[in-house]
Every structure is written in structure tokens, then in C-alpha cells.
Amino acid sequence: MIKLFATDLDGTLLKHGNRIETEDISAIELLKESNIDFAIATGRMDRDILKVCEEITTDAHRISQNGAFVDTKSNEKILANTFDxxxxxxxxxxxxxxxxxxxxxxxxxxxxxxxxxxxxxxxxxxxxxxxxxxxxxxxxxxxxxxxxxxxxxxxxxxxxxxxxxxxxxxxxxxxxxxxxxxxxxxxKGVSKAVGLLALADYLAIKPDEIAVIGDSFNDIPMFEMTPNSFAMSTAPEAVRNKAAHVVEDVHEAIAYVQQNVSTK
Known part of the structure; x- marks a missing residue:
């Protein structure tokens, strides 16, 4: 059963010009009805994720800067990594x-x-x-x-x-x-997967209870940590080959999770 859905931003949830598809926003809102938590995992900074959360009017757990920082949707920081x-x-x-x-x-x-x-x-x-x-x-x-x-x-x-x-x-x-x-x-050791695993430990869930979606090489660690992985069709072939599924949009991945995975 899927308990957390995590999405990348650029090239995934965010289209050109920081545009977010209406269908994706609606699908994210529907996650609540399936009791699926929501997270954003990105190379961007936490302040950018917060702006996206404002736009989609949905709070999210936040994995920023490729997993260097992890903040819960209640703004509790559970991971912070910097160079010495x-x-x-x-x-x-x-x-x-x-x-x-x-x-x-x-x-x-x-x-x-x-x-x-x-x-x-x-x-x-x-x-x-x-x-x-x-x-x-x-x-x-x-x-x-x-x-x-x-x-x-x-x-x-x-x-x-x-x-x-x-x-x-x-x-x-x-x-x-x-x-x-x-x-x-x-x-060293920082990745979106490490950030998600820290969040999973905080939420007391298992990696196979997480679904992820992304479009670039920094998303591959996420794909490798869970069997429920989705790559955007626009991703490079080497990235698509690492994911279990290839989709056109975030809402397509969410629909698949709700219909095929979340009830198992």
C-alpha cells in the first residue's frame, strides 16, 4: 500500500516557465482522499518548494537541494547536510x-x-x-x-x-x-533517496510504501530505492530505463498509484 507520493519539480511537476498543470494540482489534492501523504524532492532550495506549495495550496514534506535538507510539512527539520x-x-x-x-x-x-x-x-x-x-x-x-x-x-x-x-x-x-x-x-552521501529514507523513518513507513516520479539523473537514486518509480517520457533514455514505469504527466502516475498500487 502506498503511503507517500514524492515528485521532482523541474521537468516533472514544473513545466516550462514554472507552469503547473491543472490536472496535476487536482490529482495531488485527491491524494488526501486515498490517505497518501505528499512530498516534493528537488534540487531546488526549500524556499522554492514553499512557493510551489502556495501555488498548489497543498502542504508537502520537503526534500531540497538533492536531499541535503529534509523538512516535514509541519516545518520540522529532520536532516541538514553541508560541506565542512x-x-x-x-x-x-x-x-x-x-x-x-x-x-x-x-x-x-x-x-x-x-x-x-x-x-x-x-x-x-x-x-x-x-x-x-x-x-x-x-x-x-x-x-x-x-x-x-x-x-x-x-x-x-x-x-x-x-x-x-x-x-x-x-x-x-x-x-x-x-x-x-x-x-x-x-x-558525500547526499541524494534524494537518502532524504526520502530519512523522511520514511520519521513517518514510520517502508521504502516500498513510497511512489516517486522524476525526469533526470539526480532522480535515479529515488527510482532505485522503491519499486514504485515513474519517469517522465521526456527524461533521457538512461533515466527512463531506471524507472518501473514511464508516464506523460504527474497526474498519470498518481492515477496509476491509486488504481493499481494503493489498495494492495
Whole structure:
């Protein structure tokens, strides 16, 4: 029996321009009638999830920044992961060599190395503006630590730099292609699956009582933790192959769960 449904945001619940399908909103509302809890698991920050919750008028458990942070729908923080001071400084110096724009996020802010015209255009669809300037590699302290670095640009460029970072820092970080033009670098052991498992433990449910849906490589850990996984049809083939089902929309996955899984 499914007790929790978790969705990714970009490319899944959020369509181009942060648009959410009316059918998806209605389906999420119907989850309550089936006694299925709702969660959002995304590479975005918690403040973005809260804006989405306002738009769909539904509270959600929140797995943000690829699982670095987990907050319940009652706003209890049950997981928080950041890089330590030494690792933060070393990673910062290394990533500063990346020739394209890169972003650094903390629990409550997002910084961009430079606002190019492309970044400014992207910023128009963000819920919150980016703070320009990342010249603080030597200013990290316990109350100011990064939870995620993001490399932005052409896939071949960011993946090549990702490989270099992995070679040097694989002992202390994970990296995911969260979008065709974005690589996320997070603390070792951080993933959406780890975040969901922490939430499952809090809710006293099992992984096979969770259904998940996503569209990118950072969603694969979720697909591997439960048999009830759905990939968007727009996802790369390698991502689709990791999911149990492929669907066109979130509401299609929810309907399948309600009709075929939730009563078993």
C-alpha cells in the first residue's frame, strides 16, 4: 500500500516557465482522499518548494537541494547536510577555475559567479533572484557553509569539469546531472533517496510504501530505492530505463498509484 507520493519539480511537476498543470494540482489534492501523504524532492532550495506549495495550496514534506535538507510539512527539520569548512574552501577554489558561470547555495541563499545575459534570462523564471558574487572562499564558518555547488553551461563542458572534480574530491562529494545544462555537487552521501529514507523513518513507513516520479539523473537514486518509480517520457533514455514505469504527466502516475498500487 502506498503511503507517500514524492515528485521532482523541474521537468516533472514544473513545466516550462514554472507552469503547473491543472490536472496535476487536482490529482495531488485527491491524494488526501486515498490517505497518501505528499512530498516534493528537488534540487531546488526549500524556499522554492514553499512557493510551489502556495501555488498548489497543498502542504508537502520537503526534500531540497538533492536531499541535503529534509523538512516535514509541519516545518520540522529532520536532516541538514553541508560541506565542512575545509572542504568548502578547497572545493570553492577548485570550482572557481570553471570558465562558465557557477552557483553556490547555502540553506537559505543562492549565489552566482556572474550574471551573464543567459543567467539573467534564466533568472526570470526563478522564484527568487540570485546574489551576484562568490568571492568568499576564505570566509566559510559554521553558520555559513555551502550545501551545493552548481556548474552551468553546455553539457559537454560541465560533464568534463564534473569528471575532474570527481577525481579530486570523490571522497567528500557526490555529483549529479540535474539538468542537461547543470551539474550539482553535494556532500558525500547526499541524494534524494537518502532524504526520502530519512523522511520514511520519521513517518514510520517502508521504502516500498513510497511512489516517486522524476525526469533526470539526480532522480535515479529515488527510482532505485522503491519499486514504485515513474519517469517522465521526456527524461533521457538512461533515466527512463531506471524507472518501473514511464508516464506523460504527474497526474498519470498518481492515477496509476491509486488504481493499481494503493489498495494492495
Amino acid at each position: 569548512i575545509e572542504t568548502s574552501s578547497a572545493l570553492h577554489h577548485a570550482i572557481s577555475q570553471f570558465p562558465n558561470p557557477f552557483c553556490i547555495t547555502t540553506v537559505d541563499e543562492a549565489y552566482i559567479s556572474i550574471k551573464t545575459p543567459e543567467i539573467e534570462a534564466m533568472e526570470q523564471i526563478l522564484y527568487f533572484p540570485l546574489v551576484e558574487g562568490v568571492d568568499f572562499a576564505n570566509e566559510y564558518q559554521e553558520n555559513f557553509l555551502p550545501s551545493k555547488y552548481m556548474l552551468l553551461g553546455d553539457q559537454k563542458d560541465i560533464v568534463a569539469f564534473q569528471a575532474d572534480i570527481h577525481e579530486k574530491f570523490h571522497a567528500v562529494c557526490e555529483s549529479y546531472l540535474s539538468d542537461p545544462r547543470c551539474v550539482d555537487i553535494v556532500p
